[in-house]
Amino acid sequence: MSEPSVFTRILKGEIPSEIIAETENAFAIRDIAPKAPVHLLVIPKSEQYRNVVELAAGDPELLAELVALANSVAAAHSDGDFRLIFNTGPGAGQTVFHVHAHVLAGVLDESSLGG
Ligand code: 5GP
Numbered sequence: 324m325s326e327p328s329v330f331t332r333i334l335k336g337e338i339p340s341e342i343i344a345e346t347e348n349a350f351a352i353r354d355i356a357p358k359a360p361v362h363l364l365v366i367p368k369s370e371q372y373r374n375v376v377e378l379a380a381g382d383p384e385l386l387a388e389l390v391a392l393a394n395s396v397a398a399a400h401s402d403g404d405f406r407l408i409f410n411t412g413p414g415a416g417q418t419v420f421h422v423h424a425h426v427l428a429g430v431l432d433e434s435s436l437g438g
Pocket of ligand 1: 329338340352353354355356357409410416417418419420
């Protein structure tokens with residue numbers, strides 16, 4: 324059994340981070356190193372899926388729940404428009420292998436495409 328992910332530790336309260344919204348199976352926090360005026364992360368409460376490809380194959384309803392939560396936090400924290408990014412694999416910049424979506428909003432430019 325590997326160590327719990329940083330996001331699981333945040334969910335358990337072991338690492339401080341405000342949970343800004345949650346649903347039955349997912350939660351949202353602010354990214355600690357924002358790449359856009361609004362940079363939030365939406366994350367399944369379970370770390371069963373390492374990336375969005377595994378999540379889509381294993382639990383498409385949970386993927387839809389993540390997208391709905393992204394929409395809701397983008398509306399609450401910005402004007403409702405947002406960019407949704409799932410870095411998938413180390414070569415694409417993924418560093419935490421507990422699937423999560425970056426929600427980028429506010430005034431965006433190409434430099435925020437990498438999440
Ligand atoms: P990835 O690089 O895997 O797509 O995204 C991981 C994200 O998690 C990064 O943008 C990073 O800034 C964020 N992150 C890593 N550790 C923490 C933390 O302890 N708290 C918060 N709020 N975000 C974190």
